[in-house]
Amino acid sequence: VSEIEIYNTFTPDGDGINDNWGVPEIRYYTGARVQVFERSGKRLFYTEDPDQRWDGIFEGKEMPVGSYYWTLEVRETGEVRKGILNLLRK
Incomplete structure (x- = not known):
């Protein structure tokens, strides 16, 4: 899990490039599940679907x-990764 490349920035501005994360x-x-939270700890996104x-x-x-911050949890291995996600708009 530590080898998975997870991008730290996306730009949901509708230009068709890097519009989602x-x-x-x-x-x-x-x-495996992925979650995104705002600073207050409120969960904004949750999925177990890779697509x-x-x-x-x-x-x-x-x-x-x-x-924003994200977590990646894998029940299969018990591993947890956390990181920062930057949301940018033009």
């Missing part, structure tokens, strides 16, 4: 430019 490599693990990606929207609203 996810971790498709979780498809190779059993029970589901976050588009920077929560409850129908675009989230503001800023830093």
Whole structure:
């Protein structure tokens, strides 16, 4: 799990380039889940589906430019990774 490349920035501005964020490599693990949180700890995104990606929207609203944090948990191995995700808009 420590070898999975996880990008730290995305730009959901509708230009078709880098408009969403996810971790498709979780498809190779059993029970993997990805979550994104805002600073207050409120969860904005959750998935166990490697093809589901976050588009920077929560409850129908675009989230503001800023830093969010993510977690990757793999029940199969008990591993947990955490990091920062930057959301940028033009």
